[in-house]
Amino acid sequence: MDEIEEQPTESAGKSRPWWMRLSVWAVVIVVSGIIIHSVFDIPSRTVFGALILGALILRVGFFFLQQFATPPPAPPDPGTLRKVKLLYRCSICGTEVRMTAANDEDPEPPRHCMDDMELVAPIME
Ligand SMILES: [Zn+2]
Numbered sequence: 001m002d003e004i005e006e007q008p009t010e011s012a013g014k015s016r017p018w019w020m021r022l023s024v025w026a027v028v029i030v031v032s033g034i035i036i037h038s039v040f041d042i043p044s045r046t047v048f049g050a051l052i053l054g055a056l057i058l059r060v061g062f063f064f065l066q067q068f069a070t071p072p073p074a075p076p077d078p079g080t081l082r083k084v085k086l087l088y089r090c091s092i093c094g095t096e097v098r099m100t101a102a103n104d105e106d107p108e109p110p111r112h113c114m115d116d117m118e119l120v121a122p123i124m125e
Contacts, residue, residue, distance in 0.1 A: 025055055076103050088117035096120070 029051045036051075037044045086099040090112035097110055097117060109116045 025059075029055055084122075086122055087120040089120045090117050091115065 029048070033044065033048045033051050036042065037047045081101045081103055082105060084099055084102045084105070084107065086102075086107070088097045088099065088109055089095070090097075092113040092115060095112055095117075097112070099107065099110070109119060111117065
């Protein structure tokens with residue numbers, strides 16, 4: 001739970017353009033490649049291939065970790081919510097839910113029993 005509370009400070013880091021992050025990765029790969037190539041007797045092709053592959057695997061791993069760590073978006077201001085009257089039913093257990101406010105005219109259906117609920121009908125009153 002502590003990690004989620006620290007998230008707002010990360011938004012400043014995300015504003016950096018993609019080419020800046022890519023060039024940081026490239027500099028790290030080139031510098032460590034030169035060091036490894038000069039210290040050990042390994043062909044540069046092998047060293048750079050391994051470093052690029054390692055960076056790629058690391059980046060994909062971070063991507064999946066970020067998917068778990070990213071908190072849901074902040075709730076919108078009360079004034080931006082739209083009044084809706086929608087009735088949803090769970091097709092598995094039959095639970096019914098009435099939605100009275102949404103941030104969209106056509107909101108995403110809520111989930112129940114690990115599945116999207118079915119829109120029964122807009123409630124007319
Ligand atoms: Zn259900």
